[in-house]
Amino acid sequence: MSIFLFRLGGRIARRRGLVLAVWGMLLAALIGGASMLGTHYDDSFVIPGTQSQQGQDLLADRFGLTGTSGQVLITSTAGPITGRAAKGAVADIVDDIDGLAGVATSNPLTGDYPLVSDDSRSTIAQVRFTSPAPSDQTLDAVTDAATPSASSDLETWIGGDAFKDTSEPSRVPELLGLLVSFLILAVTFGSLLAAGMPILSSLVGVGVTMSSIVLITSVATVSSSAPTLAEMLGLAVGIDYALFILSRHRRHLGEGHSPTEAMSRALATAGSAVVFAGATVVIALTGLSVARIPVLTVMGLSAAAAVSIAVLLALTLLPAVALLLGERLRPKPRTPKERKVRRSRRHAGGTAEPRPPRTGFGTLWVRATTKVPLLTIAAVLALFALAASPASELRLALPDNSTAPTDTPQRETYDEITKAFGVGYNSPLSVTADIITSSDPSDTVDQLASKVAAVPDVVAILQATPNQEADTGLVALIPAEGQTAASTSELVQDLRDRSAGWEEELDVSDILVTGQTAINIDVSQRLGDALLPFASLVIGLSVVLLMIVFRSIAVPLKATLGYLLSVGAAFGAVVAAFQWGWLDPWMGESAGPIVSFLPIFVMGVLFGLAMDYEMFLVSAMREDYVQSRDPQQAVLRGFRASSVVVTAAALIMTSVFVAFIPGGSSTIKPIALGLAVGVAVDAFIVRMTLVPAVMVMLGHRAWWLPGWLDRLLPEVDVEGAALHRKIDYEEWEAGTGRTSLLARQLVVREGGPPIDVIAPPGTVTEVRVPSGVDERTLGQVLVGRTPARGGELVVGGRLLPEQREEVNRAATLVELGRADPASVTEERIRATARLASSRRSVQREHVDRTLALAAELDAHVGPGGSAVLWPATVQAAQALARQVEVVVLSGRDDLLLADDRRRADRLAAALADRGAGVVLLRTAPDEYSEPHDHDGVRTPTALTPTGRQVSHE
Template sequence: MSSLLYSLGRWAFRARGIVVGAWILILALIGGGALLFNQGLDNAISIPGTESQAALDSLSTTFPQVSGASAQVIVVAADGDTVTDLESQIEASVDALSDLDQVAGAVSPFDENVSGAVNEDETAGLISIQLDGETADITADTKDALRAEIDDLKEALPDGAVAELGGQLFSNNLPTLSIVELVGVAVALVVLILTFGSFLAAGMPLLTALLGVGISMALIFLATAFSSINSTTPMLALMLGLAVGIDYALFIIARHQEQLRGDMSAEESAARSTATAGSAVIFAGLTVIIALLGLGVAGIPFLTTMGVAAAAGVAVAVLVSITLIPALLGFAGDRLRPKPKKPSRRKRKAHAAAAASAEAPVAAPKAEHRPNRFFTGWVRAVTRFPIVTILAVIAVLGMAALPALGLRLALPDAGGLPADDPARVTYDLVSDNFGEGFNGPLIVTGSIVTSTDPLGLMDDLKNEIEDLDGVVAVPLATPNETADTGIIQVITDGAPDSEETKAVVAEIREMHDYFLEEYDVDLSVTGFTAVGIDVSDKLGNALLPFGLIVVGLSLILLTMVFRSIWVPIKATLGYLLSVAASFGIVALVFEYGWFADALHVSQGPVISFMPIILMGVLFGLAMDYEVFLVARMREDYVHSGKARESVETGFVGSAKVVTAAAVIMFAVFAAFVPEGDVNIKPIALGLAVGVFVDAFIVRMTLVPAVLALLGEKAWWIPRWLDRSLPSFDVEGEGLHREIELREWPTASSTDIVSAEGLFLAGARDPLFAGVDVSLPDGGTLIVSGSREASVTALLLTLSGRMKADDGKLKVAGYVLPVRTASVRARVAFVSLSEALDPVRTVTDALRESPRIITLDGIDTVTDAVTRRNLRDALSDAQSEASANERPLAVVVGTAFPDALAEVVPGAAGAVHVALTFSDLSHEAEVPA
């Protein structure tokens, strides 16, 4: 991948005008489509497979009057008056409300069929409004008409009386952006300027991030033409898109600046930065994307849509980073080349003294690049006593995680809105005058078609439910007009998101069989409150499988990247510590009220999907920091062989960029807490805390301590596992290898196969060692040896099917094992010992027009006619290939090289590699 990104980066640098124009055109096209086809956002929540959703779907057919959205009006009399004194004004308002479009009906608190709509001391009354359609179907005009009618009611009421509009329809506001969110962007700009020392370099990540966010937002609103999308979705995508967009660009530009400090040209540096840092960006982006797509594990459509939309935003950020950034670097040219730091004052004084005392002129002191003393001191401090550091980190994060045991999850309602919001005012007035349960009544429904006395049956059911613990009122129990379905409205003692209400729902559901046996009624509990409870339960049940997927993915991906056992285990345990601490801090703020006023958040349960989203997003970010820190440590260890020293040098070399990235992430997420959407606030706080904890406590404190403690054991992996796992070259080691061998064996070489010192270990003895090959294009190579396994292994290695443990190898101009896929596409491998029809098998392989055909097991072909036909097929293919100016080379393995003349054309003048094993050496013979 690094080689592909290298080519992409170089092309984008050269074709910078085309790249920039293409992205602007993409933004214009998608943005135009969003403006034309946008259908608006939808806060409706459906959870297939749950009791509440099934009952709600049934009510939409049998009892449509109560299946749609609802609202309520509370009227509170002035001090000393009663609400009955206001009956005429309330009844007039009820009549006016009933006549509004999309209003199925409004019920007066004085209606004889309703009980409990006037409180005990008769100081307040509730008007219930049932709308015709789901929340998403109710137009802004209808909402405005409702507000206007309540304003008229307020004017009609005497001084001191209060009327407020709220309820389910108004329990969620569409999220909006405020100036506070821009604070995060401003902090990011300051950090970028300090990191790069250049306004030009600092502006690039912001520009690309904003472009990526613009495209992802347009995609989301365009997608509303095909699917309903929750209003929280664009805010989540915006928050993530800004954070990762800035950080991904930061990584690439930081690597570019580091390379420009030397003599590397701007074009070469941009290409290499895209290849190396870009590989890490793709890895980090993929982990976030996979984790976000994993939200579908919960089986909740709106959450799956949210995950897909956020994943698309991250994907756009990745694509913008690896294409637009190198293009912008092309426009910047050498202007981003850092100026060398001035020599220290001590060196300048020493130079001046030497110049004054010397007769000959003394050269001026050279500018120097000094390592960051802060990060050097930090890593030495945390690795001096690694066990103490590890225990301290675990203890601190363990204490921070303890409050998570009391974290409560629920769907948001009006109780989480700002205190001055009309719907929140209504919520509080209802709680004060009637009780919290009146803000979220339960609906119990079932078929009563077999009943001969539907009214009596509903009264019996009402009496049964009224006697349950936690139920304070049953204001409505009635059949529908056709007397085939009944509904019972249940008011609980607790708030809609309370444990008391959840217990009432559970108790009614536990009595299902009793009601079925006693009254022949199949009752279900539904309504907005029950739906919220079911969503929370379903998400809670999904946390464990989702966590196992994330942890398992973490172990596999990091093992692929670092070729180690302990590094992935340590990284995964660190991630779990970060997640637990994040949950704990969120619980402290939202559940226990710590700093709630300072952060401008409401105390209470957090949005149900916060844990699963936080786990998914933080997983990708944690792996991001892990890769950028530990990859540099591993690189230094590979070059030096000194495990403990590599921890320090790798940390110092990468800590500055990781610190800048984490500060930017923290600032962007934290900016969405004070004035953000009520659904986003706990997610934003959890991500801000999680990024801080993971970057500065886990990755930059715990990780160096663990690696210092493990020493060389940190990089151990069983050989069988190393060979079986695919390689993910994050740091671009393959690219460095390609660049190193660019002119090898010689710049003018036309060899189709070049090998030097190839070595491959076997189970006990090496399969081959010290193999050198120089095969001209269109030539023939014979590999012989008495050990069949060794011959086959060398043929597989030369054809890109097996990886050598050491040595240099280039096939068809591609370096192996870096460009394995390219080599396999150009080299055909045929195992004649497994072929039922050897001639046909070879002919089929030749139809693909390979540059090289490799024949293994040719000694198993003993029939003279078959051998002659094989020779004719190879000869014809070589003649055709030469005519097309694409010569065909032949590589053959055998134990009897002298017998190949009758089956392999050109065998007499072939390059011959004879594998011998008495001294693990080889003999190479190239005829004159």
């Protein structure tokens, strides 16, 4: 990864104008398309497989109730609502609403169950829409039709599920959040120009994401909360990821590197960490699909797309802008002496000395927190126990109009219905039954309604009727309390528990409890059931990923514990603010349950962000520990190297999340607060206080990993270790000459002897295989087929194990002692050609070239006493046809005839003559112990501990 990103920096430097143009055109195209198509958000929840969804589908099919619903509260100000004049006025309003396209309603004062309040002054007309997300024009038309004339004695309030607050929230808080972020960046960089770049990158990312979501709403169901969540997360991570890369770029510029080299190194190091950090957030967000709720899945995917775009912009657009600005981003020396040294070194073409570290607040802080580690750990745990205690009372529910701002029409309607009828009338339920076997459908439905009415917490029956085909019955009922009340959830479950007995007693089937209230309850239940599996997934992923990165057991366990502490504090703050109502005067909300998907969403996002800070902070400690082996000093120096950037990143992310609280919806506000608190406590209390104390307390044990587990875990280069090795190798090669293969202290098996090999191109390098080492295994290691147990290996300028796939294409192993007649046939060569390409002409060319090369090599090698080298010659010809750079010849000398060993020498010389770097593995202990000449192969004077270079005469 780091090497790929290093090369990406060079490519962007050569095409920075093109990169800027591509992003500009993409943004313009997406914004144009979104403007033409418009938004089509849908806040309805569809949960396949639940009883409430089955019932809703049945209502749509049998009763034509396909869309969402609304309510019109009608109150008489001059006497009972059942008076002649009032009844006529109510009928006129109902007829006006029912006459609208896509809308259906009925008179609530007629039929078997007339609906009148206890004071006889109010009634409620239920409005049904054919669309699950009615347009603003339809909603406005219903509002106009339901509004009585100024001279009327009626008052109306319009609300219900269809009527949500669709007004655009104020962008002022978000702009203030961006301003705070800009100021933090300006202080961090000491440059206004540099401070504006992460802001620009994040705004482009938000523009691309939001426009894409608008386009997707035309073909998929997308919640109106999805773009806000994506915007909030896109801004936060977009600024942070750009900050990480730009700060590393400026640091390399300060060391005297050219802009292209500085950006290439920044991408290889900080860019690798950004890719890893972004991947963890994306994985966590896509994990929201475990709840199996399509709207939530789309919400998670939208946020994951915002993070992915932020990563792409940080890796492409930001470098392009930075390289376009060039030297203007180079930090200025702090003192006249530094400026003089910088000028002299730049004039001489050298590298400036890095700035000497200064003792700042970060250094003083880490020394204080690690002086008595146990005391710090105990204090932090006690603080988190207090902060997380409110989370034990967390209650979840989907929001309804009871949580809407008090000055909105839907909230006013909710409150008026509650005053006139009771809170349960805002949350009607429906019971459906298959009555096709009934001889008297109306009587059967009435009997079902009587049984439903007798259930505790059922306060009224609104409707009991069969459909026109008389095969399905519908009973509409009112619970005692609202949707978010525990008694309503218990009532839904009670009705479902009684349904089996009613089916047998009334000779009906498939009794279902449904309606929007039941759907919301089922969604909350499913989200609650998914919380533990999702938490297990996130925690398990956290442990595995960090174990791979840090090669440690203690570090992942400590990081995961810290993450759980941060989640607990975030949930505690949300419960205190929104469920207990501590911040009601400032939030404009009423105390109530927390939105059901908040825990799973906050856990997913906070997981990725917490791993960001763990990565950038602890990776610096690990880098120092690997070099110094001093665990305490590694913590101090690693903290000092990364704390400034982590502090700035955490402050920026917290300010962005806080900016979405004042103007957010009832869904967004608690999520934004939870993320703001979670990020703040995770960065400043967990990562920058608890982590250093734990690391110092553990000492060397913090970096312990069992050998067997180390071998099982894949190698992941996050902090650019491969890049440093690549640079070291290139500097070494510049001083000693090109090599096709370089092995230093290479260990093939545990406890085996180290092997050193230097193989230049166009040269045969003989390597005597040490006793106890299998020459075939050594050959597979040298060409990247088998991982080494230790040491350093570079093949064709490519590092192992990081560039294993490239090495597999650039190197091949020819086993001399294997006689496989099938491998010499033309059909076997044709099979290899078919794998190389699907084009017949290319296959024929490959076969012809391979056969020609095999003939040339065979003529050069000459006849021998055995046929075992002929397959080897074909393998070598296939390698040359693929233009491999390195060929390793392996065969046990004691199993080969003397003539065959001479043929092996000639084959090696022929391959070297064609430019390949050839490594010839020898197993005979003494035969080649001294330099000698024979059959066109001679040894020069350059020797390695186990390798000798020979060249073709």
